[in-house]
Amino acid sequence: MESISVSCEAKLERSASAGLTGHPSYDLRWLPVLERGLSHPTYLLTASSAHGQVVGRLPLALVASRLFGRFLVSLPYVNAAGVQTSDPTIARRLIDEAVLLAAELDCRYLELRQEFAVEHPALTAARTDKCLMRMPLPSTVDALWDGLKAKVRSQVRKGQRPGYDVRWGRHDQLDPFYAVFAHNMRDLGTPVFGRRLFAAILDHFGADAELCVVRDGQRPIAAALLVHGREVTEVPSASALAAYRPTNVNMLMYWHLLARAVERGSQVFDFGRSTRDGNTFQFKKQWGAEPHPSVWQYHIRHGSMDAMRPDHAGNRRLIELWKRLPVWLTRVVGPSIVRGIP
Structure with missing residues (x-):
């Protein structure tokens, strides 16, 4: 060398x-x-x-x-x-x-x-x-749907019933995406990344990064960021408002995310990291994702x-305190805090 x-x-x-x-x-x-x-x-x-x-x-x-x-x-x-x-x-x-x-x-x-x-x-x-939870993808959206468990298809259909509007975009969807993301991070007790980070992702990744936003009328209620590689599509950030989760809006959104990855020709969908056997692990597993090291x-x-x-x-009390803050305040002070956390 x-x-x-x-x-x-x-x-x-x-x-x-x-x-x-x-x-x-x-x-x-x-x-x-x-x-x-x-x-x-x-x-x-x-x-x-x-x-x-x-x-x-x-x-x-x-x-x-x-x-x-x-x-x-x-x-x-x-x-x-x-x-x-x-x-x-x-x-x-x-x-x-x-x-x-x-x-x-x-x-x-x-x-x-x-x-x-x-x-x-x-x-x-x-x-x-x-x-890391990853799911192999078929070559068509029809095959993707047919490969889902009956319970998952039923939950997606429930998410479709209210007639929510699903939109794809980039910078034009950044504000509604960030509104949902910031609200969800506050509910989790986690300082939120700044809007500037997601703008930078969209700028530097170009057509390989896009946003999905689900609306109830004009109100954004769920949103996700997708980043595409040659073989893998990854969802680094996804959120849904807690009040809408009983409507299965999250299932509706993830169906659209997976279908988008198939349409892009991806072979694998990466759902991101999860604690083994935790709630997010089980959510991802139901779609067909398998754990990887x-x-x-x-x-x-x-x-x-x-x-x-x-x-x-030492951090648990701080998390509980953060959950009580107004969302607007977390959007102001959160980015300067979270950028210092590895």
Whole structure:
């Protein structure tokens, strides 16, 4: 191997122009998205052969705030990024450089969000309590419908009965999407990402990112973001207003999301991460999704990786307090808080 080099903004913009990858999580367009949407400095570690051929890479973003400290993550908001190579020796070299970068940036820890574990002496902790839920897709929408369980089809039909309006778009649907998303995040007790993040996704991913919004009359009641790769369509964010969930609006929306992925020619639909056997796990499983490994590995320099988890004892009271705040206030103060949480 010739070298491993650290590249910054100008090169990232050129690399990101390569476009679609098999899975959208591994698309380098996330790097300019994170720079613009969350103001995170980003880094790309690249392993090159003696002939100059790229044989591995590791994208990283610095998540920093006065409130929580500094973290080096691959990648924030994204479920799976991490080391991208099939060669264990190259993987170790990339992690060597990431460990050095974490020390140079004085980070509390390095977090690698991956689908597999990489052996490295600096990676001394891991989270495997969640899994990625993925569903193989047929080639036609009719085959998709026929492949669903009878109970799921019945729930979709129930969602269709009120006559809700389902619209697709991009920037024209951003405001209604964000209204539903922010409301749902408040109900969960989680600070909401800023609207700017989703605008950046739409800008940098172009036609490979789109929004689905379900309305009751003029009121948006459910919404989702889809990002398409060559082979996989992923739903990074989806929400429905709690008051409308008894109408099965969520089932209606997910049917449209899956059908859209089939229409795009995707082979797999990625529902995102879930805690095994939890409520969202069961929701995704009923559609036909199966669990796949999600391994988040850590090089810890200061403190603990658990301190930032929502289920940490010190955070539970803050979550309950957040749920009581008015939505407008969470939209004002939430983005500046959540951008500092890895």
